[in-house]
Every structure is written in structure tokens, then in C-alpha cells.
Amino acid sequence: MELRDTPEEASFRGDLRTWLEENVPAELRGHRGGAARFDGPEMRAWSRALYDAGYAGLTWPEEYGGGGAPYTHQAIFLEEIARAEAPPHIGVIGLGMAGPTIMAYGTEEHKARYLAPILSAEEIWCQGFSEPGAGSDLAGVRTSSRLEDGHFVVDGQKVWSSFAHLSDWCILLTRSDPESTRHAGLTYLIVNMHAPGVEVRPLTQITGEAEFNEIFFTGVRVPADNLLGEVGGGWQVAMTTLLHERGTLGFALQAALEMQVRKLIALARDRGADQLQRDRIAREWIEMQAVRFTNYRSLSALMKTGLPGPEGSISKLVWSEANQRVTKLALEILGPDAALADDNAPYGGYWQYQQLRSRGNTIEAGTSEVLRSIVAERVLGLPKSR
Amino acid sequence: MDFTFTPEQDALREQAREFLAANPEPSWAQLSELGWTGVSIADELGGAGLTFVEEAVLFEELGGALYHGPYFSTIALTLPALPSDLRAEVAAGTASWTLALGPLVPDLDTADRVAVVGGDGIFELESPEREVLTTNDQSRPLGVVRGGQSGRRLADASVLAEIGVRSLTALALEACGVARRALEHAVEYASTREQFGKRIGVYQAVSHPLANAYTRLELSRSLALWAAWCVATGDPETPLAAAAAKSSAAESAVAVCETSIQVLGGIGFTWEHELHRLYKRALGIESFGASGTRLRAELAVALLNEKTEEAPVTTPAPAPVEQGG
Numbered sequence: 241m242e243l244r245d246t247p248e249e250a251s252f253r254g255d256l257r258t259w260l261e262e263n264v265p266a267e268l269r270g271h272r273g274g275a276a277r278f279d280g281p282e283m284r285a286w287s288r289a290l291y292d293a294g295y296a297g298l299t300w301p302e303e304y305g306g307g308g309a310p311y312t313h314q315a316i317f318l319e320e321i322a323r324a325e326a327p328p329h330i331g332v333i334g335l336g337m338a339g340p341t342i343m344a345y346g347t348e349e350h351k352a353r354y355l356a357p358i359l360s361a362e363e364i365w366c367q368g369f370s371e372p373g374a375g376s377d378l379a380g381v382r383t384s385s386r387l388e389d390g391h392f393v394v395d396g397q398k399v400w401s402s403f404a405h406l407s408d409w410c411i412l413l414t415r416s417d418p419e420s421t422r423h424a425g426l427t428y429l430i431v432n433m434h435a436p437g438v439e440v441r442p443l444t445q446i447t448g449e450a451e452f453n454e455i456f457f458t459g460v461r462v463p464a465d466n467l468l469g470e471v472g473g474g475w476q477v478a479m480t481t482l483l484h485e486r487g488t489l490g491f492a493l494q495a496a497l498e499m500q501v502r503k504l505i506a507l508a509r510d511r512g513a514d515q516l517q518r519d520r521i522a523r524e525w526i527e528m529q530a531v532r533f534t535n536y537r538s539l540s541a542l543m544k545t546g547l548p549g550p551e552g553s554i555s556k557l558v559w560s561e562a563n564q565r566v567t568k569l570a571l572e573i574l575g576p577d578a579a580l581a582d583d584n585a586p587y588g589g590y591w592q593y594q595q596l597r598s599r600g601n602t603i604e605a606g607t608s609e610v611l612r613s614i615v616a617e618r619v620l621g622l623p624k625s626r
Numbered sequence: 627m628d629f630t631f632t633p634e635q636d637a638l639r640e641q642a643r644e645f646l647a648a649n650p651e652p653s654w655a656q657l658s659e660l661g662w663t664g665v666s667i668a669d670e671l672g673g674a675g676l677t678f679v680e681e682a683v684l685f686e687e688l689g690g691a692l693y694h695g696p697y698f699s700t701i702a703l704t705l706p707a708l709p710s711d712l713r714a715e716v717a718a719g720t721a722s723w724t725l726a727l728g729p730l731v732p733d734l735d736t737a738d739r740v741a742v743v744g745g746d747g748i749f750e751l752e753s754p755e756r757e758v759l760t761t762n763d764q765s766r767p768l769g770v771v772r773g774g775q776s777g778r779r780l781a782d783a784s785v786l787a788e789i790g791v792r793s794l795t796a797l798a799l800e801a802c803g804v805a806r807r808a809l810e811h812a813v814e815y816a817s818t819r820e821q822f823g824k825r826i827g828v829y830q831a832v833s834h835p836l837a838n839a840y841t842r843l844e845l846s847r848s849l850a851l852w853a854a855w856c857v858a859t860g861d862p863e864t865p866l867a868a869a870a871a872k873s874s875a876a877e878s879a880v881a882v883c884e885t886s887i888q889v890l891g892g893i894g895f896t897w898e899h900e901l902h903r904l905y906k907r908a909l910g911i912e913s914f915g916a917s918g919t920r921l922r923a924e925l926a927v928a929l930l931n932e933k934t935e936e937a938p939v940t941t942p943a944p945a946p947v948e949q950g951g
């Protein structure tokens with residue numbers, strides 16, 4: 241057990257800290273995220289700067305533009321990003337889901353074609369899994385794909401697809417065998433969002449902005465080569481994606497929480513907090529440290545045994561609920577000003593936006609109910625409910 | 627960064643779990659034979675020269691086993707105050723200690739010798755009158771001392787800071803052991819007990835509270851192990867980590883026990899089942915020393931009154947625990 245940096249980790253951290261101090265644009269510090277980050281060119285430029293400095297895809301193989309670094313570097317990177325209140329790389333779905341899935345199931349051609357543009361933020365990805373009839377129960381997917389003279393022809397509808405309106409590519413889960421039900425007969429495709437027959441309709445969400453979308457596919461022709469895994473083997477590939485969505489993302493979420501708690505403390509110093517609020521602030525700081533060290537445990541197990549520790553499965557669940565509490569506590573500290581929004585609100589409406597956005601945290605990437613069932617069944621070994 | 631145990635530490639845990647299952651009420655001499663009383667005592671004094679991380683493994687296992695004896699009061703509370711010759715006796719198993727930090731003193735029924743805080747020092751209290759009180763948690767009785775003569779001066783009162791963080795961390799680790807054991811009972815029951823034609827673990831009203839219990843336990847355990855590492859290495863964040871760990875783990879242990887009692891139904895409410903004893907230890911840990919509310923109030927001072935942007939690293943140690951340790 242050694243929680244301090246090794247000399248090599250310390251030098252990586254030191255260089256990174258200096259680099260962040262010199263390179264994070266002031267207007268992006270503490271950025272509230274969401275779809276607004278795509279409005280101007282700044283965030284893409286920032287992501288590109290991360291890439292050029294070698295900080296995008298730290299753990300990805302060097303041959304695909306990554307850093308070939310151990311996971312600990314990624315952990316240090318995210319800690320330092322939080323400390324500097326720097327925004328993360330813009331390619332959330334590409335980095336966290338599409339990229340790792342392509343590395344696991346893609347051909348050499350796929351890896352050479354798709355991975356580097358994710359890191360350089362030249363291409364943005366979205367995830368087309370959920371459908372009107374398939375949410376928590378993803379095996380209910382009905383969007384169809386038929387193999388026809390060298391192409392999959394795709395018809396159907398996806399929903400809640402984050403950033404689809406800005407995306408170049410989609411990882412799409414389809415049903416290729418119309419006779420099949422549930423987990424069999426699914427096929428996982430890479431779909432060009434600019435292809436004819438793809439129509440994206442933004443959905444305005446609780447925050448007033450449109451971050452997620454409906455996607456309609458009408459006779460969209462997808463080259464047969466854009467297949468990940470086997471025809472009919474899409475479920476297995478999708479599980480890899482979800483594993484990364486909920487797992488690898490753990491450290492990113494921890495960094496987000498660390499930044500949120502820092503801001504909460506700064507807010508309380510700025511505006512004052514009563515005794516009961518101080519107790520809750522201390523609780524949230526404790527919870528944040530607990531998530532952080534739980535991730536360290538899981539990560540250390542991964543480095544030693546190749547498998548992340550089971551405790552890692554609680555990260556997303558705990559983070560989402562912590563973020564909801566932290567943002568609500570911030571509104572309480574703001575007092576009557578909490579009713580104001582956007583530019584009329586203190587801090588440009590950061591907390592009002594964050595609080596509303598946080599309600600999605602317990603729904604996206606697996607609802608808390610689904611995640612609790614996963615902990616109960618896969619970690620505790622309780623009998624299966626489904 | 628490496629947050630895993632070494633194979634030797636894992637082996638120590640295995641040994642502890644097996645030994646305590648076979649010997650639920652071990653004597654001080656038995657613990658000494660196993661080398662447990664001298665874990666962090668120097669080699670030349672007959673100890674193993676290891677660290678608080680190894681002791682942490684034992685605190686967790688002893689907590690889960692509801693061990694009744696002076697290990698906590700000797701190793702967590704008094705050891706930092708003991709000079710070399712007395713440490714050698716602890717390692718050899720010829721003496722155990724407790725320290726009266728407040729009116730309620732732990733393990734007075736089993737500890738051989740008693741130390742007290744007086745003025746700027748810690749002293750041995752010779753032949754005091756001991757009264758062991760009735761406590762909710764019978765596995766860790768509390769008592770009061772009266773009279774006696776102030777004996778040898780053992781240490782300067784400055785060791786109280788170390789005693790504070792060691793005891794908070796040890797309590798947090800014990801709480802994790804208690805919670806783990808309680809959760810095991812509940813998971814086993816939910817996996818086998820059938821009602822309405824199904825094993826009750828399939829009902830989410832049963833399984834989700836258990837998932838929450840696991841979540842609380844693992845979060846607290848991460849804090850307790852962080853604090854243990856901090857104590858072992860003298861990290862500047864030790865006071866924060868120890869306060870966070872005790873505040874979180876005591877509360878988690880109580881909550882996990884309560885969930886487990888509910889999941890076991892009527893059986894969980896009986897005197898016969900072990901759960902109530904785990905629950906009472908958890909409640910005992912929560913009330914012992916600084917309360918969660920007080921620890922969080924201290925943390926808030928450290929977090930909110932710091933001038934720098936850095937997470938605070940140099941805060942005063944939490945005040946030494948008030949009530950008997």
C-alpha cells in the first residue's frame with residue numbers, strides 16, 4: 241500500500257500541473273458543460289490542445305494516437321483537471337465508449353480510421369442504444385438492419401441520444417434477425433451520421449437546452465465493413481460499451497465530483513453557511529473522498545490482477561446521488577438568489593444549471609435502480625430478479 | 627499509487643479470520659503468541675516492526691469477530707504513550723493497558739494496567755479502584771476508575787494527537803468489520819429464505835437496501851484504509867482522514883446492521899442471533915469518542931476557514947476523544 245505518487249507519477253503530475261496552469265483558457269475554467277460547450281470553437285480547440293500535448297487518450301495505445309500510459313496516469317490527469325477546474329475533453333462518448341469498444345472489437349482498419357480523430361476532437365460520436373420501447377431493458381431494441389448487397393440497410397428510431405445533433409458517427413445497436421427476441425439477433429454497427437436517411441431531431445430537456453435527440457433511420461445504407469463483432473453478436477459488444485460507460489468513466493465522475501465539492505466550499509466561503517449547512521458540506525467532502533479512494537482500490541486491483549475490484553461498480557451510483565445533493569445544497573446556500581437563472585443569477589447561473597442537469601445523472605448510463613440490481617445480483621450474488 | 631494489500635497482509639487477514647472463528651474469546655497471551663500484540667513494536671523490543679496498516683487488518687477482523695479484550699485500548703489508545711521497556715512487555719504479552727481519557731474507560735474488565743492523562747503528561751495510575759459498568763455493548767464494557775496513586779510518567783501529552791488519530795481510525799476499521807459481518811448474515815438469509823414462493827432476495831424492496839448497505843460499507847472502508855495508511859506513514863492529511871473515516875464508518879455500520887435486522891425478520895430481532903451484538907457494537911462505536919457531528923464540525927472548520935485554494939492539509943488534530951478514549 242502506497243498512496244503517494246511514485247517518482248515517475250510525481251514528475252508526470254508536475255509537468256501536467258504546469259501545463260494546465262499555462263494552457264487552460266480563463267473563460268473555460270469551471271465551465272458548466274452540457275450542449276453549450278459546442279456553441280463556440282473554444283472547447284474543440286481545448287480538446288485539440290489536450291491531444292497535441294499528449295493528454296488525450298492517455299491509456300490508449302500509442303499507435304492509435306494515445307499515450308500508452310498506465311491507468312494511474314489517467315487517474316492523475318483527472319485529479320489535476322479537477323484541481324485546475326479545467327473542462328474535460330469534449331469527446332465524451334468517443335473517448336469513454338466508442339473508442340474502447342472499437343479497440344476491443346474493431347478490425348485494424350477500424351482502429352486506424354476512427355481512433356485518432358476521436359482524440360483530436362475532429363470527429364464527435366453519439367450512442368444509439370435507447371429506443372422508445374427499449375430503455376432500461378435494452379434487449380427490447382427493434383431498430384432493424386438487413387444485409388443487402390454489401391450493406392446493412394437500417395430502419396428505425398433511437399431516442400435520448402446525447403450530442404447526436406453534433407455527431408459525425410454513431411455506435412448503433414440494431415436487430416438484424418427479425419425473427420429473434422431479446423439478446424439474440426442483435427448487431428452492432430458504426431453509422432455515419434451524415435449518411436442519407438439519417439434524421440436528427442433535438443429534444444429540449446429539463447435545463448432548456450437540447451443535449452439529447454431522437455434519431456430516425458430510413459433505409460440508411462451502412463457498409464458491411466462497419467460491423468463490430470459478429471452479425472447477431474451485438475449484445476456482447478454492447479455490454480463492453482456499457483462496462484466502459486459505467487466503469488472507466490468512474491474516474492472522470494470522481495474528478496467532476498471533486499471539482500463540484502471544491503466549488504461548493506468556495507461558495508460557502510463566499511456567501512457563508514450556517515451550522516447545519518456546514519455539517520452537510522463536511523458530509524459531501526467525506527463522500528467525495530470516499531468515492532475517490534474507492535476508485536483507487538478498484539484501479540489498484542485492475543493494475544495488479546487485470547480485473548477491476550467489485551467496489552468499482554458503485555462509483556456511478558454514488559457519484560450521481562452525491563452530485564444531486566451537492567448541487568441542491570449549493571442552491572440552499574444561495575438563498576433567495578437560487579430562484580434566478582442564467583446571467584441574472586450569481587456565478588452566471590452555474591448552480592441552477594448544474595442542479596437541474598444533475599437530475600439526469602441517476603437516469604443516464606443506467607438508472608440507479610438498474611445499477612442497484614446489478615450490485616445486488618453480480619456483486620452480492622443475490623438471486624436474479626429478471 | 628498502489629491501494630492493495632501485500633500477500634503477507636492478505637495472509638495475516640486469513641490467519642486472523644480462521645483463528646477468531648475457532649477461538650471467539652482469545653486471551654491476551656494467545657494474541658501475543660500470534661504476534662498480534664507486537665505488530666508495530668520494534669524488532670529489538672520483541673515486536674514485528676511492522677506498521678499500522680497490519681494493525682488495521684487486525685482491527686477490522688477483531689471488530690467483525692466482536693472480540694472482547696484489551697486490544698483496542700492497548701494498541702490504539704495507549705501504545706503511543708508507552709516507553710520502550712513497557713512496549714516490550716506488550717509485545718511479550720505480559721501486560722495490556724487502557725487509557726482513561728475521559729470518565730468512561732474501555733476494557734477496564736480485561737486490561738492489566740491503567741494510564742491517565744494529567745496536566746502535560748500521561749501517567750500510570752497505580753492500584754485504582756475499578757468499577758465496570760453495565761453497557762449496551764457487552765463486548766466492550768466501559769468502566770470508571772477512582773483513587774489510586776499517580777505512578778510513572780509515561781509520555782508527554784503531545785502524544786495525544788497520535789492517540790486521537792489512531793483511535794478514531796481503529797474504531798472506523800472495527801466498524802467496517804462489524805458491517806461486513808452483518809451484511810454477510812443478511813445476504814445469506816436473503817439468498818435462502820423463501821416467501822411467496824420465491825427467495826426473498828429477488829424482491830427489490832429487499833435487494834436494493836442490501837445494495838445500499840454494500841455501497842455504504844465499501845465507501846467507509848475506503849476511508850478507513852486511507853486513514854490507516856495515513857497513520858502508518860504520518861501523512862499530513864491524517865487528522866482529516868481519521869475524522870472522515872470514523873464519522874462515516876460508525877454511521878455505516880449502524881445503518882448496515884439496521885438493514886440486516888430488517889432483512890432477517892423475526893430472527894434478526896432475537897437475542898439468540900448474533901446480529902444484535904453486532905448492532906450494539908456499531909452503536910457503541912458511534913457513541914465512543916468523538917461523535918460524527920463533532921468530527922464533521924471540525925472538518926468544516928478545516929475546509930471552510932483555510933485561506934488557500936488547496937484542499938487543506940495542515941489542520942489541527944481532532945481534539946483527543948472525550949469519553950473514555
Ligand SMILES: Cc1cc2nc3c(=O)[nH]c(=O)nc-3n(C[C@H](O)[C@H](O)[C@H](O)COP(=O)(O)OP(=O)(O)OC[C@H]3O[C@@H](n4cnc5c(N)ncnc54)[C@H](O)[C@@H]3O)c2cc1C
Nearest residue numbers: 367368369370375376400401402600603604605606607609
Ligand atoms: C441526460 C441523458 C442522456 C442520455 N444519453 C443517452 C445516449 O447518449 N444514448 C442512449 O442510447 N441513451 C441515452 N440516454 C437514455 C438512458 O440510457 C435511458 O433513459 C435509461 O436507460 C432509462 O430508460 P428509459 O428512459 O426508457 O426509462 P425506463 O427504463 O422506462 O425506466 C423508467 C423507470 O423505471 C425504472 N425501472 C425500469 N426497469 C426496472 C427494473 N427492472 N427494476 C426497477 N426499476 C426499473 C427505472 O429505474 C426508471 O426509474 C440518456 C438519458 C438521459 C437522461
